């Protein structure tokens with residue numbers, strides 16, 4: 137009986153580890169990584185996952201061994217103890233060190249993506265001159281590009297609903313805004329997620345490495361229609377981007393005859 | 395020992411689950427569900443008697459079913475005249491020049507096909523690879539699904555040649571939803587707000603402001619039409635494509651062009667149904683007989699209204715002018731002039747939607763309440779133009795239509811006839827400038843919001 141019980145317990149970590157190891161074959165793993173910093177995020181994810189996996193396996197095996205060894209039938213008398221100071225020190229110190237290691241390891245990547253110091257300064261789009269403002273509202277996404285004056289927030293801004301079109305292999309800086317409640321701009325392929333807060337203008341940057349059309353989803357429960365708050369980020373070549381802008385402008389100033 | 399009963403329970407649960415699965419597979423035949431009559435048709439008078447005798451109500455309901463079908467199987471009646479003209483109101487996709495009946499130009503049809511190719515690229519790749527059985531079509535295409543099933547059944551797996559493959563591809567590339575397909579998509583996406591009959595009374599509606607549109611009056615707010623006319627296909631399509639910013643009505647661009655056009659067809663059917671219903675009630679109240687002729691006459695009158703919509707389109711020829719300091723200043727003058735726009739009386743001198751006529755005092759409590767109601771009986775406030783929210787679209791031409799034609803169903807009036815196009819463009823520029831908030835450029839020292 138105790139053998140069955142401890143084997144059953146062991147089945148949990150074995151199944152868990154097996155699922156992870158074969159996940160990619162079943163298409164259960166992450167979507168492909170298509171931004172310059174996406175591989176860094178994936179590396180950090182793997183790093184933390186291996187750390188956690190190691191701990192998980194060790195503790196689960198220990199647990200199974202304890203169930204086997206200390207079954208009630210064979211150990212009818214309990215032992216009372218006030219604990220071991222040394223042991224407690226160890227099991228506090230090790231996780232503390234582990235957390236510090238994680239904190240220091242991720243710092244550079246986080247700073248590169250989120251800190252002002254990490255934002256691109258060369259190239260067409262910078263914090264001073266973002267490509268667009270992306271507006272989140274219940275329950276859709278709209279993109280505002282600057283008009284001829286090159287300044288956002290003026291009467292000649294162009295607007296596109298649903299779609300956010302950007303050129304490939306170029307540093308993109310945009311500003312994220314919300315009209316109503318907290319939303320979150322999330323494109324899994326870019327490994328980039330940023331909350332949009334009403335009243336704030338939040339700069340965001342990325343550099344997409346592959347042309348294509350990617351799902352943009354809201355990753356912050358923002359109301360009853362949250363589930364359908366979707367959009368698209370379309371990554372195109374530089375020429376196509378210029379053509380898109382020209383087309384958007386022509387449509388914007390259409391006289392309605394289309 | 396404890397484990398045994400658990401295992402039995404598990405096995406029983408699994409069997410039960412499989413049973414449910416089987417049950418679902420053999421769907422019971424639905425009883426036929428009809429569209430309901432509108433509350434104004436079934437209303438009671440002061441004495442608590444129905445305004446319309448129940449027999450007449452039944453008669454109207456029956457006529458409407460004959461003309462428009464049922465929610466599960468909507469279709470327009472094809473009158474004898476239309477059969478002679480080879481016109482089928484249920485099928486708007488043939489090119490506009492064929493018999494003059496179709497509604498799409500060749501270019502538009504080509505665009506719909508190109509979009510289908512994108513939308514079905516996964517399915518088309520499966521067909522290309524000969525993996526027909528792996529093709530799964532969305533649940534909101536019941537008619538396409540049955541056509542697909544029939545196509546698969548027409549040839550056994552080992553006899554499927556290039557011709558079969560070509561036909562399979564054509565089914566998807568040439569896809570244009572039937573009214574039944576569109577009604578299913580409407581049921582999944584729109585019904586919870588707009589209701590089965592398009593009465594704007596779905597289960598989500600009580601929680602929304604503004605309320606979802608009631609199509610049954612044939613009144614739509616954001617059109618390019620003068621004289622409060624019914625909208626063009628383009629106007630409704632634009633609403634579905636762009637959504638109505640600042641309201642609960644979202645953009646449905648994630649669906650294909652064919653699907654959005656199909657939804658326009660269906661909204662139009664619901665709207666016509668509502669209009670005919672009103673018409674028939676009025677016919678009865680005018681003490682005329684609800685004969686077959688009267689019913690058909692009302693039907694074709696309503697069709698005519700929609701069919702001739704394009705004649706009421708506000709045409710602006712020439713290029714849209716760009717805003718300038720002078721035009722914005724001129725717009726301001728017009729905005730504040732009681733003789734021209736009189737805009738400030740509703741929208742307020744600063745455009746904040748707080749003009750003198752926007753509010754009134756409640757006759758009993760003395761509370762300040764909105765002075766206006768819209769055609770659907772809901773309180774309405776003039777827009778705060780400083781927020782930069784333009785429900786009918788932010789393009790200059792959209793705002794031009796709003797100011798020139800007014801907003802149907804709301805107190806927002808059409809421009810007085812003495813206003814020239816230049817005046818209206820000046821107002822467009824001024825109104826657009828009210829929400830200008832040129833971005834303050836962060837100096838290179840300022841900290842990012844994301845910094846802590």
Ligand SMILES: [Cu+2]
Nearest residue numbers: 319354358365
């Ligand atoms: Cu959201």
